[in-house]
Amino acid sequence: MTDNADDPHRLVSAAVVVGADGTGAAHSAIRWAAAVAARRGRRLVIAYAMNSTPARTWLMAYQPMVDEAVQMLRTHGEQALATGAQVAREAAPEVTVDTYLSEQNAAKMLIELSKSAHMVVLGSRRGGAVSHLGSTILAVSAHGRGTIVAVREGGEDRIEGPVVVGVDGSPVGDTAVAAAFTEAAERETELVAVHTWSDLTFTEFASTGYIEIPAEDLQTAEQAVLAERMAGWQQRYPEVTVRREVYPSTPAQHLREWSERAQLVVVGSRGRGGFRGLLLGSTSQSLIQHAACPVMITRPG
Numbered sequence: 002m003t004d005n006a007d008d009p010h011r012l013v014s015a016a017v018v019v020g021a022d023g024t025g026a027a028h029s030a031i032r033w034a035a036a037v038a039a040r041r042g043r044r045l046v047i048a049y050a051m052n053s054t055p056a057r058t059w060l061m062a063y064q065p066m067v068d069e070a071v072q073m074l075r076t077h078g079e080q081a082l083a084t085g086a087q088v089a090r091e092a093a094p095e096v097t098v099d100t101y102l103s104e105q106n107a108a109k110m111l112i113e114l115s116k117s118a119h120m121v122v123l124g125s126r127r128g129g130a131v132s133h134l135g136s137t138i139l140a141v142s143a144h145g146r147g148t149i150v151a152v153r154e155g156g157e158d159r160i161e162g163p164v165v166v167g168v169d170g171s172p173v174g175d176t177a178v179a180a181a182f183t184e185a186a187e188r189e190t191e192l193v194a195v196h197t198w199s200d201l202t203f204t205e206f207a208s209t210g211y212i213e214i215p216a217e218d219l220q221t222a223e224q225a226v227l228a229e230r231m232a233g234w235q236q237r238y239p240e241v242t243v244r245r246e247v248y249p250s251t252p253a254q255h256l257r258e259w260s261e262r263a264q265l266v267v268v269g270s271r272g273r274g275g276f277r278g279l280l281l282g283s284t285s286q287s288l289i290q291h292a293a294c295p296v297m298i299t300r301p302g
Contacts, residue, residue: 026124033157039093115145177269
């Protein structure tokens with residue numbers, strides 16, 4: 002177990018990083034992250050930020066005794082990390098666990114660590130606030146690098162059902178499709194590709210713009226757009242069964258509905274049409290707070 006590494010990027014390089022704050026939601030995220038790390042043969046790094054909202058509250062309460070207050074915060078963080086490590090080992094005894102205690106706030110810490118990590122995982126509470134200061138997961142999703150995963154409290158046990166991916170028809174969306182195929186293949190499960198008509202606004206099929214497609218051919222054209230986007234990936238992953246679903250609009254609603262029977266929902270960080278503004282708009286908040294299964298947010302690069 003390693004705390005306060007001099008080089009945090011070296012510590013988390015290619016590792017699965019999960020945020021800890023001592024809550025049940027964070028423990029769900031730790032269990033999910035530990036299982037992924039063990040399955041992929043990667044290290045798990047559990048990270049705790051001392052400068053969080055609860056930490057600042059404690060510090061203000063003990064302002065006359067700053068040194069003692071800081072030590073209390075450090076002790077609390079160490080305890081949260083020790084408990085998190087125990088939770089991880091119970092979920093995946095074979096996983097290698099390291100810990101990282103930071104004096105930064107949670108969002109800044111996780112955004113920085115995401116530059117070197119394999120993925121960053123955070124806990125959330127369905128239908129309410131998210132773990133790690135409420136807004137942290139949205140900040141990390143918007144500004145972090147690579148793959149960010151939000152695990153709903155109690156949702157780490159979802160090991161049955163398909164992997165569901167939101168496909169918006171943009172080249173950037175291929176990052177989400179690639180991740181979804183990888184996840185479906187690894188989990189040996191079906192992949193469901195969800196696409197909405199509103200996404201076609203910025204897409205082209207066979208060099209034909211949206212306004213040139215007759216309304217009566219819209220459904221056929223949309224199915225063709227989706228099939229075209231998925232074809233190359235299906236050749237790379239022939240073992241993955243793909244189900245394509247096209248809807249008129251409201252991607253958030255359909256992704257939420259699919260999350261009730263899925264084990265993972267995957268979306269891209271920059272989409273167009275129905276998925277535009279995913280990370281900072283109502284769609285992201287809806288998925289993070291209301292999806293029944295973990296939500297994976299991918300970013301290019």
